[in-house]
Amino acid sequence: MNDTAATTDLLAVTLAQTLAQEHVADIVETLNEQDIATIAHVLGELPFERAVEVLDQPEFGAAAEALALLPEGRAGALLSAMSADRAADVFQEFDEETAARLSGRIDRQTRSDLKKLLAYPEHSAGSIMTTEFVSVPSSWSVQQTIDHIRRVERSRETVYAIYVLDAATRKLVRAVSLRRLIAGDPDAPVESVVPAHKPITVTPEIDREEVARLITKYDLLAVPVVDDDDHVIGIVTFDDVIDAMIAETTEDVQKLGGMEALDQPYNEIGFLGMIRKRAGWLSILLLGEMLTASVMQHFEGELEKAIVLTLFIPLIMSSGGNSGSQATSLIIRALALREVTLKDWWRVALREVPTGLTLGTILGAIGVVRIILWQWAGFYDYGPHWVLVAATVGAALLGIVTFGSLAGSMLPFALKRLGFDPASASAPFVATLVDVTGLIIYFGVAALILTGTML
Incomplete structure (x- = not known):
């Protein structure tokens, strides 16, 4: 044994002796900060019962990697002593070679329990239950x-x-x-x-x-x-x-952010893995936003005649997207807590329509007041028909916020009815959907109010 290896072993023995007297949560916290070789050494040196306690903690993220480095006899004994549900979780992280190598080292009862637990679908009661009762x-x-x-x-x-x-x-x-x-x-x-x-x-x-x-x-x-x-x-x-x-809440939050759920802690997932998780949804959202560009191209003539309308496009789009994201977040959580079910969709719709109208009226009034103040104060001249511009913005905000609230609240129901996770109705996805329809509403309202004057 060379000097470096001897020093590493001595440090691991010392650390194991120190940690053996600590609370298991503190042991896990300390080990999570070590490199995998040190973790494996410490698990090999800890008293057997303490090592089992550590491995039984879900917060201990290196269990599979550490067990793979331990001598087969020690690893098999630890797996056999662990709670069955935790051992099943660890076994799922093993590569095929390690799983095959260690499965022969665990006792027959544990092997039978693992086979049953690993057969149940992910996220089911069977997949998280323990056979030790x-x-x-x-x-x-x-x-x-x-x-x-x-x-x-x-x-x-x-x-x-x-x-x-x-x-x-x-x-x-x-x-x-x-x-x-x-x-x-x-x-x-x-x-x-x-x-x-x-x-x-x-x-x-x-x-x-x-x-x-x-x-x-x-x-x-x-x-x-x-x-x-x-x-x-x-x-x-x-x-x-x-x-x-x-784990479920973490997954839902990540989906709400417009990406695939991470199956590893943030610091442990590789660069390419992170790109794969994020690039797909970003590409889909980009394709959706391309529809926004197509809508603006369709109304290019109106924009050339009334260039002032372009000033309010960011305001219009963000207000609709924000109202939709609010409604989506509320309904996703209500569905998760069983506060509402699929059959309640119409009750939600009846509630969101007046809610959207009220919120739209509030935001529309703020938009109109802003235009009036800027015009009177001389900050910006919206032209001779500025009153009609203010009316267009106010009416558009009313319609877009109402649509955003209704669409955002209905999308989780639609996804759940089709068998998808309602959390897939992420805020960016809803915002993209409302952006496209919001522009159509905006220019539609402009055509009704400004035709014959600015258009």
Whole structure:
């Protein structure tokens, strides 16, 4: 071993000894700042249980890369000890060679669990559930159940919810909290302390957003995932949902910005990867804006006759785009929170029309007042027909803001109805759509008001 390697090993050992006494969140934060070789060395030197704790944290971004560098025996043992859902997430990041190499090093039960979890669709309850939960037969007593929890708690993700199964069919009967269990008579049947209502359950194919809604609605620590025969195949815990919702929200925010969602942290995605994520939407938006140029070419004659109209094109386009983006953002969020559903589109339309008219009136009045003030103060001379120019701008703003609000609110419904993510109705996309139609409205209003005078 050369001096450099020996020094690196010594530093890793020292760092591991220091971190072993820290909170797991602090260990993750420190390791995320290290290079991958150092991270792998530290994971190899940390006490086994501490290393498992670190790897189980979703915030630890280098888990897959570090495990790939560790000796196969150590990596396989760590993967086997990790929570099944987290191990599945890490396995998805392995290349084919690493996955094949390490799959032979994990125990049979973990391998079986991973195979099941990796088979479920992305963003489904099955893809984020864990198979490590506490279940007991309904024939057990409270004391038997508590003794069982003591024996298995280290191998379960959570023990705060216990699932009571039919002793014969193994179907889910009830769910009981640890708090109610501890307060019960030790000699009484476990069924005597369970709530009377049926437990809230989900199927593995259900979207994770729906799981989050149920956990929030019923104030659950975990929700069981059941198959068609009501057998519990896993649970989704509230912390898994929080992690999933952070990822979902991040994805939606990126889409709202007019780009594909990033599948890696910003600092980790490569230059070419970033270009691929952003260039497609920018190209589509550019093609859309080309329609704006085509509309202006169509009205070239009107612009030559009334050049003053060009002064207000940026104002007109931005106002329509802003109103559309506002409405889109509101409806996308309302759809995500289930405040509105597809069947509510007409209610939203009926609300956005008067809202758009009111907002358009406000902005139109501001535009008219601005023209009047500039004309009277002598800042700019809009010509002998400046009153008609002011009326044109005011009426156009009224129409464009109303259209923008209506179009922006309806677009998420249309996308959801067609099976697309409503978040794809990004602010730049809505702004581009309203830019084109806004110019048509603007020049249409100008033709009605100014024909016979300036046109």
